[in-house]
Structures are given as C-alpha cells and as structure tokens.
Amino acid sequence: MPGGVSYDTRVAEIRRRIQQALVYPPLARRRSIEGESELAFEIGASGSPAGIALVRSSGSALLDRAAERAVREAAPLPPVIGRLRVPVRFELDALGATRR
Secondary structure (H helix, E strand, O other): OOOOOOHHHHHHHHHHHHHHHOOOOHHHHHOOOOEEEEEEEEEOOOOOEEEEEEEEOOOOHHHHHHHHHHHHHOOOOOOOOOOEEEEEEEOEOOOOOEOO
C-alpha cells in the first residue's frame, strides 16, 4: 500500500504480538481449560493499549484475565485509529503445549 503499512497488516501484527505475549495460566493448563476471549481496546500514541474491556468471555475468569494481561504485555503496538476488537485464543495440543 502506498504511504505505509495497511490497516489489515497492522491488525494482524497486533494479534500476533498479543498471542506471542500470552501466558497460559498454569491452573487452566492443568485443568485442560481452553477458550477464546474477545477484548476491545484503543492504542494510544505511545503504543500502549487503553480502555481494555472484555467483550466476550472465554467462560473462564483465568483465561479472560490472562488475555487482558497479554494485551498489556504486547505493547508497544502498531498505531491504529479507532477501537479494536481482538480475539485471544487459548488451545492445548495433545502434549499440553499451547498452539498458536
């Protein structure tokens, strides 16, 4: 895209960074809890997420809190205008490791 990186490319990078920052809660791992939390937030001028809100729960408070932490830990994030809604996926494979 002329003039810079596309919106879709930035959002894909934001999602990648959040998943990379994700720490699967040990208790959730032991209990084989999986799910997907959806969070909404804006990205400030410094690249820090602001106004993080849970839009859709994974069904587990452990996973929802870990998703919120991952959004904060992923900073600095690429700038995007407006409020984003990003899913954060928690999956265990047969060996108990997270799949990205």
